[in-house]
Amino acid sequence: MRKNRRTCDVPDATVLRLPLYLEKLKLLQAIGVEDVSSRQLAESLDIKASQLRHDFHYFGGFSRPGRPYHVQKLVGALEQIIGIAEPVPTAIIGAGHLGQAIANYQNLEIQGFPIKGIFDANPKLVGVEIRGQPVRDMDELEEVVLKEKVKIAILTVPAAQAQLVADRLVKAGIVGIFNFAPMDLKAPPTVAVRNERMAVGIMSLSFKVKCILQNMDLEEDI
Amino acid sequence: MRKNRRTCDVPDATVLRLPLYLEKLKLLQAIGVEDVSSRQLAESLDIKASQLRHDFHYFGGFSRPGRPYHVQKLVGALEQIIGIAEPVPTAIIGAGHLGQAIANYQNLEIQGFPIKGIFDANPKLVGVEIRGQPVRDMDELEEVVLKEKVKIAILTVPAAQAQLVADRLVKAGIVGIFNFAPMDLKAPPTVAVRNERMAVGIMSLSFKVKCILQNMDLEEDI
DNA sequence: GACCTACTGTTAATTCTTGAACAGGTTTGA
């Protein structure tokens, strides 16, 4: 019991690296590599080996000292830790371009997030088939969430409706919300929310672009 | 000159918050608010006021001591810093669902990133109109980048082609690449790259979901 | 004018992250 609790008390920075480790390891697995050392794995991810071992140390016991990691075991362990050892039923709310883009992204299913429902309020979209399943009316939301035991909702509705929909999802028993609407959602602490902001991404890129251009100008002046 | 250089020597963590500040400030501006204190602004963003002042301190001189910030001035200053005071010509490479979703996201243009070209290798997509402009063939890429002075490219092509396209973009003189392909791009240091990984987002969410579910189980057991 | 309140810019302290170091354990090969 204590161990479970400890497993969750991990820095965010580490949690964000776990998927990267998993991805690389699956790649290695696919080409038949059996063992990998912390140095090899870290190098391919452009981080320090000590950091990787440090990260793994939060969970402990991925290898025995002296031996490199066993790729397959490590993949299994990471899937357990991330919580995708069992598929996590997922729904997409909002079947606009972004919702469709995500629904069509087949890797989602492979990575452990089968799409159990796609919803939209627009009657023109309801009924349209996306990757073999129909877009459903928002009315069916609670019913499907309950029946399919949906745990995670991917929210791609307009900002104006995002909080409203989120409240419905929370009431329906959703545990995690992946929000693409350009606004920060509020939810009780029993629901995990991740706000994905495209604007943040492109603006932080723009900042760096501006710096590069300035430096180029400076060097020209010399 | 020195000041410019200093302006770029800012922690990533701070840079990532600048767009959030800007967004909130624009909202305030839209409803006619003229002044805002660090405490008010920080509270609405769920961060500490001291952190906000600390962030602004890297650039300096947004207000004079004793007086709150002037919303309009602050918006202008942040736009300068982020590099969107002048529009930044942008292109989208890959007109699949994700590319179309981004192209249709009108806020991009408003926020300073006008789309000067949408490209795809698929002949079936070439010519299709998206928000008033045709999808172009990849052959035209270099020409358009040069003519329209495109600075940032949004990459939504399959992982297998991402690096190839990126190399072409770099050669063509692109300064920033916003990469949505599930792989880390390599580029020379004169080109800023931001790799956006959806898998990382949903998996880190899954980790938290798992922790919440475990804690709920634990409490039930008591 | 004097005082009180609200505010910023700046520095100092604290907390979090990262990176280095090292104490063993394992295998290989002479």
Added chain:
DNA sequence: TCAAACCTGTTCAAGAATTAACAGTAGGTC
């Protein structure tokens, strides 16, 4: 059997980021 080459788990130091504290200014009010 012993040494050399690797390897991990763990601890410790260095470096960043966040938060708190404070000095000093501005404006309002009596």
